[in-house]
Amino acid sequence: MTLLYLMINGLQIGSIYALVALGYSMVYGIVKLVNFAHGEIIMVGAYSMWYVMSRFSVPAWLAAALSVAICSVLGMFIEKIAYKPLRNSDRLSLLVTAIGVSLLLQNLAQLFFTANPRMFTNIFAGTVTIGERQFSNATTVTIAVSTIIMIGLTLLVKRTKIGKAMRAVSEDKETATLMGINVNNTISFTFALGSGLAAVAAVFYCCSYSQIQPTMGGMLGLKAFVAAVLGGIGSIPGAMIGGLCIGIAESLTKGYISSKLTDAVVFGILIVVLLIKPSGILGRRQNEKV
Amino acid sequence: MLEVRDINVYYGAIHAVKGVSFEVARGEIVTLIGANGAGKSTILKTVSGILRTQGGSISFMGDEISSIDACKLTRMGLSHVPEGRCVFQQLTVEENLEMGGYLRSAAENRRNIERVYDTFPRIRERKRQIAGTLSGGEQQMLALGRSLMSAPRLVMMDEPSMGLAPVLVRQIFDIIKEMNDAGTTILLVEQNARMALSIAHRGYVLETGRIALSADASELLDNDDVRRAYLGG
Numbered sequence A: 001m002t003l004l005y006l007m008i009n010g011l012q013i014g015s016i017y018a019l020v021a022l023g024y025s026m027v028y029g030i031v032k033l034v035n036f037a038h039g040e041i042i043m044v045g046a047y048s049m050w051y052v053m054s055r056f057s058v059p060a061w062l063a064a065a066l067s068v069a070i071c072s073v074l075g076m077f078i079e080k081i082a083y084k085p086l087r088n089s090d091r092l093s094l095l096v097t098a099i100g101v102s103l104l105l106q107n108l109a110q111l112f113f114t115a116n117p118r119m120f121t122n123i124f125a126g127t128v129t130i131g132e133r134q135f136s137n138a139t140t141v142t143i144a145v146s147t148i149i150m151i152g153l154t155l156l157v158k159r160t161k162i163g164k165a166m167r168a169v170s171e172d173k174e175t176a177t178l179m180g181i182n183v184n185n186t187i188s189f190t191f192a193l194g195s196g197l198a199a200v201a202a203v204f205y206c207c208s209y210s211q212i213q214p215t216m217g218g219m220l221g222l223k224a225f226v227a228a229v230l231g232g233i234g235s236i237p238g239a240m241i242g243g244l245c246i247g248i249a250e251s252l253t254k255g256y257i258s259s260k261l262t263d264a265v266v267f268g269i270l271i272v273v274l275l276i277k278p279s280g281i282l283g284r285r286q287n288e289k290v
Numbered sequence B: 001m002l003e004v005r006d007i008n009v010y011y012g013a014i015h016a017v018k019g020v021s022f023e024v025a026r027g028e029i030v031t032l033i034g035a036n037g038a039g040k041s042t043i044l045k046t047v048s049g050i051l052r053t054q055g056g057s058i059s060f061m062g063d064e065i066s067s068i069d070a071c072k073l074t075r076m077g078l079s080h081v082p083e084g085r086c087v088f089q090q091l092t093v094e095e096n097l098e099m100g101g102y103l104r105s106a107a108e109n110r111r112n113i114e115r116v117y118d119t120f121p122r123i124r125e126r127k128r129q130i131a132g133t134l135s136g137g138e139q140q141m142l143a144l145g146r147s148l149m150s151a152p153r154l155v156m157m158d159e160p161s162m163g164l165a166p167v168l169v170r171q172i173f174d175i176i177k178e179m180n181d182a183g184t185t186i187l188l189v190e191q192n193a194r195m196a197l198s199i200a201h202r203g204y205v206l207e208t209g210r211i212a213l214s215a216d217a218s219e220l221l222d223n224d225d226v227r228r229a230y231l232g233g
Helices: A005-031 A036-056 A059-087 A090-114 A137-157 A161-171 A173-178 A183-209 A215-231 A236-257 A258-276 B040-047 B069-078 B093-100 B106-119 B121-125 B136-148 B166-181 B193-199 B217-222 B226-229
Strands: A129-130 A133-136 B002-010 B014-024 B027-035 B057-060 B079-080 B154-158 B185-190 B203-205 B210-216
Touching: A005 A036, A005 A133, A005 A161, A005 A173, A005 A183, A005 A215, A005 B079, A036 A059, A036 A090, A036 A173, A036 A183, A036 A215, A036 B121, A059 A090, A059 A183, A090 A215, A129 A137, A129 B121, A133 A137, A133 B027, A137 A236, A137 A258, A137 B106, A161 A173, A161 A183, A161 B093, A173 A183, A173 B069, A183 A215, A215 A236, A215 A258, A215 B040, A215 B136, B002 B040, B014 B027, B014 B040, B027 B040, B027 B166, B027 B193, B040 B057, B040 B079, B040 B154, B040 B185, B079 B136, B093 B106, B106 B121, B106 B136, B121 B136, B136 B166, B166 B193, B193 B217, B193 B226, B203 B217, B210 B217, B210 B226, B217 B226
Parallel strands: B027 B185, B027 B203, B079 B154, B154 B185
Antiparallel strands: A129 A133, B002 B014, B002 B057, B203 B210
């Protein structure tokens, strides 16, 4: 196992964490909610892809697109029925609601698909040779597509009208309303975007780990959450950096220490961040407005 | 242009605005003066749809607006500069202006941004800067400029002089006067009553949620009660 090999694998799983972490961070930025149901969106993305492909034998790209669409709509729907009515209540109620939604989705999945793991066919089979080493197509496609998505997302948030509106709403909803920005639509859009990214992450994840089950979103979501905190929750570049760092840390732990210790290292990082710099790498210190 | 009839606003059990009626005619500067907590900001927030009145009516350009979504009012030509300026601290100056013209086309925005820069040369110098790094006076200018981006017919301003040095207050009020001369109708809420009355045509004095007095600005400046209560004798 060379360092390069471990780094590339780290970038692969790190890209997946980053895509999920972006959802946590964007949603936190706009409604100040740690959306603990976000991990379950990954699971829904994986199951909808698996179901569509095994049931209707549609081409993989179409199944992936459908899965992204289903997750985006689900994200908006959850926000509308579960979070929006609580927008002005305290944050603890929101958090507990998010945990409730998470349990609901997990149990619904067990009800419909049973708790047995299902096999997921890798849609990016095959390998490519870079230098002297072989990498699976899943690895290269994951890293390449995630990079493109993250660049696109950065441009969307920085340059486009809806991206600027997202930043304005996350800063001050009342003033944003006075500008004529529809705050509800902007929040819906953010949830759709975050959930769509989670579905993309699900597709990549399943192509490398080939098994899906109703509880798969739990650990994956939690690690991505750690990535978001490490990068600075609320920060979009932070989520990307945090995701890649966690992925690489995991991969190096597997290669040089023990694969049994990866979870311990990831959550160890969380503890260290919370102790030393709770606002994360790129997080802003919260200045309460008076 | 704006006709407010008998509005009542509650914060929970607190009756903050009690049957207030007033009107603003085209081309006027009208000011609402009164002490802290008299209900001035509450009235503006109710007109712009952030708070709701129980009963009564608010009509703008002949349309009843008391139950319209707040985010639709800018399109109708009503603009509200909130108390404390509320520029988007983490957006650049130019992005703040673009937000002011959120419902306008990109071409209109480019034109209006130039116009705002002509009115506020200081803002032009700082257009790529993050708004949170501007001084208080510059932020107030940005907030005024941002309100002009929607090409409003009526601008409501909440305490534009708050926290500014006297020389800047003078400057801001000169600008407000210029905006009015250029054809924008203005509803001005101020604690700095002398300054507000010096540029306003008419004024209303608010006391604990009720209109206590209404008259031409010059009359209010001469009124003994007003002088004692709000103008420092």
